Amino acid sequence: MILVFCELKDGKIRKPSTEALSAGRRLADASGQPLGALFAGASCAGAAEAAKYGADVILTAEGATLGSYSSDAYAQLVADAVKAKGATVLLAGATAMGKDVAPRAAARMGAGYASDVTGLSMVEGKLQAVRPVYAGKAFATITFTSAVQVASTRPNVFPVVEKAGPGAVESVPAPAGDFKSVVKEILAKAGGKVDLTEANVIISGGRGMKNGDNFKILEELADALGGVVGASRAAVDADWGLPHSMQVGQTGKVVSPTLYIACGISGAIQHLAGMSGSKFIVAINKDPEAPIFKVASYGIVGDLFDVVPELTKAAKAMGVGKG
């Protein structure tokens, strides 16, 4: 079995999980194995949706003790499910939770783990993964010598494919209490906006923005295009009141949106590491020699304070970003 650890949010499967499920379905077809979807929580209502992405079986671990995330408890139940089903591949979306639970579960099973993968295939019945290394400056192909093979899939990379499966629901045991650590509280849910790692459109500002207030014009463009705002490290470190969670790059978030618009960002190697996986890159910079233009699909040499408001105006006029 190919087993996918899935996350629910407000009774719906999170997008990175649907991407992992879709990748899992493809691997299952390539190797003639069934696809399983695994859910855990106080309630797994909404798990049935996994059938839409081709799940043959839907495993639910429900219990009051699982209402709050616990690294060790979740790792245990994931490893137990892999064992019970004789799964050979375990996938999870490379989300905060996926990246926390997958390596711990892998260690529990003595399994090899490839994180944040951008490619997956089955070669002679074994999993092969491709993943960025050295902060995206190279790509490594990973093969496994362990019986169980674990990978987390980078959000926004694997296409979501709907393909109905039987989705037979089966419950699996939830570990009893006394966990080593547990999440007590969730803080600062930023205004319902999607996270940078999951965003389809990102507008980022750098030192060229001159101050934090000026990020308003990026917010306006983001609203018009249906995107979210990111920043370079120079902007985050400048005491402009921008949180580190906005930072894109080697020591920030690695993002792969469809569209990345860099405003007043020079394109330092550490910044490129975080965004060069974007499908289309737009650079707006007044310096025609800025390295960011080397990776840009479209470049505008100009003053961002002139160009960005014009873009917002034009986007509103064209009515883009609504779909």
Place this chain on the structure above:
Amino acid sequence: MKILVALKQVPDTETKIKVAADGRSLDPADVKWITGPYDEYALEEAIRIKEAKGADVVALSVGGDSAKEVLRNALALGADSAVLLKGDGQGDAFAVAQMIAAFAQGKGFDLIFCGNKGIGGDNAAMGPMLAELMGIAQANVIVKLELGQGTFRAEREIEGGSEVVEGALPAVITAQKGLNEPRYASLKGIMAAKKKTIEELDATSAPAVAVVSSLALPPERPAGRLLAGEPAAQAQALLQALKDEAKVF
């Protein structure tokens, strides 16, 4: 309190990556090595705990002779002692976790710090794997840490915010930028570090289970196009291109 800090030597972020002749490893020529940027936050946090409450801080790195530089730097910054586990510290995270677990097991560490990821393999896996192998708690990608009596409370970065993890010590804490502002080594610290010895031990043998079978440079991005004209015309041309050519909208 006993604290272990696991530090990884990684290529400098400015390094241009070249693939070695074997087609699956990094060509080490011209590579400048540094302490993993996230490991710096890990070490700083350990030193701050030592300063506030008193602790014995052991710095550890898995690697070859060159990794001693990382350890020497950790001593200069305030680690009490340093251990070089001689083995492949650049390879599979599970192998490295096993080496460190074999060393740390039974030594009574209350806290084990490491960076939330190295910037070499970028696995972001060693910490959680180590926690599982040692059968202790983990708190990953931590931007704030408070210690109680045998307990911890840590704030970890998640999508769109953060969450508070509570648990019992011992624990593995993986540091994220924001946890603290790492200090620079003082001249006095650097001089004192030169006099300390770095203990060298052979790492336990742990075969890799996830293996790099090939390494390649990313494909070149296709050449881009500059949009000319006045700002309003540039804006119009860009949106049109994104719509018609790129089909983003």
